[in-house]
Amino acid sequence: MKDNINPSHYRQGKIEAIDAIEAATVNKKGLDAVCTANILKYIWRFEEKGGLEDLKKAQWYLSKMIQHNSSNEEFVHPDSAYAQPPAWSKL
Numbered sequence: 001m002k003d004n005i006n007p008s009h010y011r012q013g014k015i016e017a018i019d020a021i022e023a024a025t026v027n028k029k030g031l032d033a034v035c036t037a038n039i040l041k042y043i044w045r046f047e048e049k050g051g052l053e054d055l056k057k058a059q060w061y062l063s064k065m066i067q068h069n070s071s072n073e074e075f076v077h078p079d080s081a082y083a084q085p086p087a088w089s090k091l
Contacts (some may be wrong), residue, residue, distance in 0.1 A: 034064035035064055039058045042061070
C-alpha cells in the first residue's frame with residue numbers, strides 16, 4: 001500500500017529523513033536551520049523523486065545559506081577553529 005504521508009523516498013535503509021534532519025539542525029537557528037533541512041531533504045530524495053530538479057533545489061538553498069552567512073559578521077568558518085593552535089597546546 002502506498003504511504004502518502006511518509007513515502008519511501010524519505011527512508012534510506014533504517015534511517016528516516018526527518019531523523020537525519022533533526023540531528024543536523026539541532027544547534028542551528030533561523031535561516032541556517034531551514035536551509036540545512038531543505039538541502040538534506042532534496043539531496044536525500046533526489047534519486048527516487050525529483051532527480052536533477054531536486055539537486056538544483058538543494059543548490060539554491062545552499063547558495064542562499066552561503067549568501068546569508070557571508071553577510072553575517074558572526075559567521076565563523078569551520079576551518080577557522082584550526083587556524084590557531086588550541087590553548088591547551090601551549091601548556
